[in-house]
Amino acid sequence: MKYINPVNTKSWNILKDHFNKIKNIHLRDLFLLDPNRFKKFSIFLENEILVDFSKNRITENTLKYLLDLAKEMNVKDAIKLMFSGAKINKTEDRSVLHIALRNRRNFPIFVDNKNIMLDVNHVLNKMKDFSDSVISGQWKGYTGKSILDVVNIGIGGSDLGPYMVTEALRPYKNHLNIHFVSNIDGTHLSEVLKKISPETTIFLIASKTFTTDETITNANSAKIWFMRYSKDKSSLDKHFFALSAHIENALNFGINIKNIFQFWNWVGGRFSLWSSAGLSIILSIGFNNFEKFLNGAHTIDNHFYNSEYEKNIPIILAVISIWYTNFFGSETEAIFPYDQYMHRFSAYFQQSNMESNGKSIDKKGQKICYQTGPIIWGEPGTNGQHAFFQLIHQGTKLIPSDFIVPILSHNNLRSHHIKLISNFLAQTKSLAFGNIEKSFFKKSISIENNIKCILNKKDENFLFKQCIGNQPTNSILVRKITPYNLGMLIALYEHKIFVQGHLLNIFSFDQWGVELGKKLAKDIYENISNLEKYESFDSSTQGLINFYRSFYK
Known part of the structure; x- marks a missing residue:
């Protein structure tokens, strides 16, 4: 596939001219001009999710030109390449196949001439058998007691994804207590260890490489803590498990081969919750619900692969995002789930989007002259309304926002849910139309003078x-936050990120900036640990190191 600079396309230049014509049109006018706007700019998918994008600063022509850009950039061909197993992660020479992990039709997908679905299904069956035995109480700890607590030790995608999903699907959870440890700050692990018993706890160590410093440091400390009680190395086999693509590293840590749940290099860390990295999800909600979760994602995979541009939700959401970042100059996008169970949803897609599309070099290795990934942020509604919505309503920044709400609540407490829905609707309406009536305005004078009048x-x-x-x-209205619908919702955002990256002509599936920080942290750790003064860094970094060390003389 050719690498195309979007700025050099015919569609981009048409969009530039079009932007100058409509940039000052108000949403209020767009709705007055077209009473059927909602019908034209919304899609109801699978009788489960409604996506209404009518409150965007776009016309029918805008959407046409944006989709023309997607066509000129061959988005459909890029989708086919990803689904075929082509190594589209060029800088790491890897395929990108989280879609294979939820391939419920089980059609063959080949990587290096091997049908990877055989391995995927083998690991799925292994996770099912293990999770069933733990949930049923058949799996015993070293003293013969059943398991009550599960501690997932990971960071990044190995933490954010499983944590977000287990919280979002808390209405479906069983009796097991699921804990997550990610931060290398010893406080995080210490506080979890206070809540659990070594006799009734299993540890899931989730790391693609099994070398991630934060994860392995926490895992080693957890192992030392556990051994203080069990005093028998063989007891580790009943309590420690690895979720990793690198079996040898897990074995070297001391994990029994039977306790290793593999995933593969073609699974990106921030898209790994569908793999064995999501074992904590299965242990929380059971394998049957996890299958429904996979089914929901697979439904969106089919929608993404088969739907035409004009009805393809991830493509539409992606091109609208490009419209704001590169033509209106917006720098951030917000995600507001109006559901308390989804309180980590924004944080999860903060990582997924910003780690994927936070790049400044294009696929040809050239410096980019346009805007790439936006800053993603957000909190649950209605909390955000009393925190930062003031800036969106009356500040100087353009902040495109996604509002997500379930139609049906898991907790019908008096009038709470109707009030939640009312706030959701009120915010999207007021953000679009403001509080100044159209009838107040005379077209012959400026807005400022109108207000004075x-x-x-x-x-x-x-x-x-x-x-x-x-x-x-x-x-985005979801019938209910079920395993199936949550799978759909996550997959919609994943594919939106993929399309954004393709349109921006960047490699979305590496994260070399993260790798740099890891390397520097190792160098600095060695410097701090060296008792002798060792000058090797800039004056600020070295000064901070020396100041820190002065407290430990």
Whole structure:
């Protein structure tokens, strides 16, 4: 496939001209001009998820031109390449096949002439058997007691994904207590160890390479803590498990070969929750629910692969994002789930998007002259409304936002859910239209002079209360947060990220910036550990090291 600079395409230049024509049109006007706007700019998928993108600063022509860009950039060909097992992660010479992990139709997918579905299904069956034995109480610890607690030790995708999903699907959880340890700060592990008993706890060490410093440091400390009680090395076999692509490293740590749940180099860390890295999810909700989770994602994979551009939700969401970052100059996108169980959803896609598309070099190795991935952030509604929504309503920044809400709640407590839905609808409406009535305005004079005209000394604080609106949002309504629907929702965002990366002509599936930080941390650790003064860094870093060491003389 050819690597295309999007700025050099015909579609990009058409979009530039089009942007200059419509950039000042208000959402209020777009809705007044077209009473059928909602119908034209929304898609109801599988009777489960409605995506309404009508409150975006786009016209029918805008969407056409954006989709023309996707066509000119051969997005459909890129999708086919990923699904075929082609090594689209060029800098690491790897395929990108998280879609294989939820391939419920079990069609063959080949990597290096091998049908990887045989290995995928083998590991799935192994996870099913193990999780069934733990949940049923048949798996015993070293003193013969059943397991009550599961500690997942990982970081990045090996933590954020499983943690987000187990929280989002808490209504489906069983009796097992699931704990997550990620931070190398000893406080994180110490606080978890206070809550558990070595006799009734299993540890899942999740690391693709099994060399990640934070994870292995925490795992070693957990092992030392455990051995203080069991005093028998063989007892590790009943309590320690590896979720990794590197079996040899797991064996060297002391994990029994039977306790290693493999995943593969073609699974990106931030997309690994579908693999054995999601074993904590299975232990939390059971394998049957995990299968429904996979099925939901597979439904979106089929939608993404088969749907035409005009009905393809990930493609539409991706091109709208490009529209804001590269034409309006917005720098951030917010995700607001109006569901408390989904309180880690924004954080998970913060990593998925920013680690994927936070690049400044294109696929040809050239410096990029346009904007790549946006900053992703967010919190659950309605908490965010009382924290930072003020800036979105009345600040100086354009912040496109996704609002996600379940129609049906797991907890029908009095009027709570109707009030939640009301807030969700009120925020998207007020962000779009503001609080200044259309009838107040005369086209012949500026907005500022119009506002002065309607003050009329009736409210001296009017200027401070005005909300201009015109802030774009997507509304995503989910029938209910079930394993199946959550799988659909996650896959929608994953594929949006893929399309964004392709349109931006960058490699989305490496993260060399993260690797640099790991290497420097190792060098600095060696410097700090050296009792003799050893000058090797810039004056600031070395000064900070020396100051830190002065407290440990």
